[in-house]
Amino acid sequence: MSSYHSPLTTDRLPPAAGPYSGRFAPSPTGPLHFGSLVTALGGFLQARRAGGTWSLRIDDIDPARDSKAAADIIPRQLEALGLGWDGPIVYQSARTARHREVAEQLLAQGLAFRCACTRRQLSAAPAGADGPIYPGTCRRRARAGKTRHAIRVRVEPGVVGIGDPVQGEIACDVAAVLGDFVIRRADGPVAYQLAAALDDVDEGYTEVVRGADLLYSTLRQVYLHRLLGLISPAYLHLPIAVNAKGEKLSKQTHAPPLDSARPGPQLVAALDFLAQQPPAELGTYAPADILAWAVVHWQPGRLRGISRRPAAAV
Numbered sequence: 001m002s003s004y005h006s007p008l009t010t011d012r013l014p015p016a017a018g019p020y021s022g023r024f025a026p027s028p029t030g031p032l033h034f035g036s037l038v039t040a041l042g043g044f045l046q047a048r049r050a051g052g053t054w055s056l057r058i059d060d061i062d063p064a065r066d067s068k069a070a071a072d073i074i075p076r077q078l079e080a081l082g083l084g085w086d087g088p089i090v091y092q093s094a095r096t097a098r099h100r101e102v103a104e105q106l107l108a109q110g111l112a113f114r115c116a117c118t119r120r121q122l123s124a125a126p127a128g129a130d131g132p133i134y135p136g137t138c139r140r141r142a143r144a145g146k147t148r149h150a151i152r153v154r155v156e157p158g159v160v161g162i163g164d165p166v167q168g169e170i171a172c173d174v175a176a177v178l179g180d181f182v183i184r185r186a187d188g189p190v191a192y193q194l195a196a197a198l199d200d201v202d203e204g205y206t207e208v209v210r211g212a213d214l215l216y217s218t219l220r221q222v223y224l225h226r227l228l229g230l231i232s233p234a235y236l237h238l239p240i241a242v243n244a245k246g247e248k249l250s251k252q253t254h255a256p257p258l259d260s261a262r263p264g265p266q267l268v269a270a271l272d273f274l275a276q277q278p279p280a281e282l283g284t285y286a287p288a289d290i291l292a293w294a295v296v297h298w299q300p301g302r303l304r305g306i307s308r309r310p311a312a313a314v
């Protein structure tokens with residue numbers, strides 16, 4: 001990633017207007033693990049410290065990976081940890097019509113194109129910062145709507161950047177570093193990038209707190225906001241929790257689910273991961289008391305410049 005410190009090369013976003021509004025947006029691919037707890041807790045503390053609201057959005061738009069069981073267990077895990085959200089749970093699948101409409105609109109405007117490249121064809125593409133860079137094969141070809149195709153955004157050169165309170169100023173030329181990206185998959189669902197970009201603005205979040213593994217996704221989403229004339233929220237990227245092999249905790253790397261019977265020690269381990277220096281005895285307190293301490297002491301600046309950290313074994 002190119003990271004600059006000159007304000008001339010960084011797109012400064014306007015400060016959020018009005019009260020703080022944040023969200024936690026897990027994909028229901030499995031129960032929450034320590035890595036998801038870190039993201040949920042960081043977002044919760046940002047919102048509560050600002051006296052704002054914190055919503056729970058279940059990103060259930062990928063039928064091949066999502067499960068109803070996970071969508072049901074995640075809210076219960078958050079409740080056991082005392083991480084209460086505001087308002088009803090938001091289900092991303094309820095907004096599929098809006099996502100599809102915008103994908104079609106970008107296509108009609110020539111800002112996106114139909115792409116019939118197979119995974120195999122793309123395997124020879126040059127490596128970018130976050131996966132292969134699309135070689136442009138379908139950019140200039142008119143593909144009939146009936147052939148199986150994905151929809152890709154036509155990314156034009158230009159620097160996109162964010163100012164992040166933890167990661168600093170991050171900027172890159174999305175065209176050069178990431179390339180044209182998919183906004184609707186060939187197998188049907190609208191891609192995460194477009195769904196998240198639209199929902200985060202439409203739902204009025206003033207700040208998105210997420211893991212640093214999504215930094216490049218954020219830059220793609222800010223690119224989409226610009227294309228659509230939308231004002232981006234602010235962003236804060238927390239360090240990602242990695243296992244002993246240096247892999248991000250996830251279902252694929254067999255991260256164990258959180259144990260709802262031991263919320264205190266898990267909250268304290270997550271606070272320690274977030275460099276909040278919790279006192280040792282805090283783990284014996286009730287979740288509500290631990291969180292009350294954490295809101296008062298919350299200082300995300302302690303994580304400055306850290307993008308990954310080893311996860312605690314809890």
Ligand code: GLU
Nearest residue numbers: 025026027059196209210
């Ligand atoms: N639902 C996605 C995830 O769980 C993205 C979250 C986000 O956009 O912050 O990784």
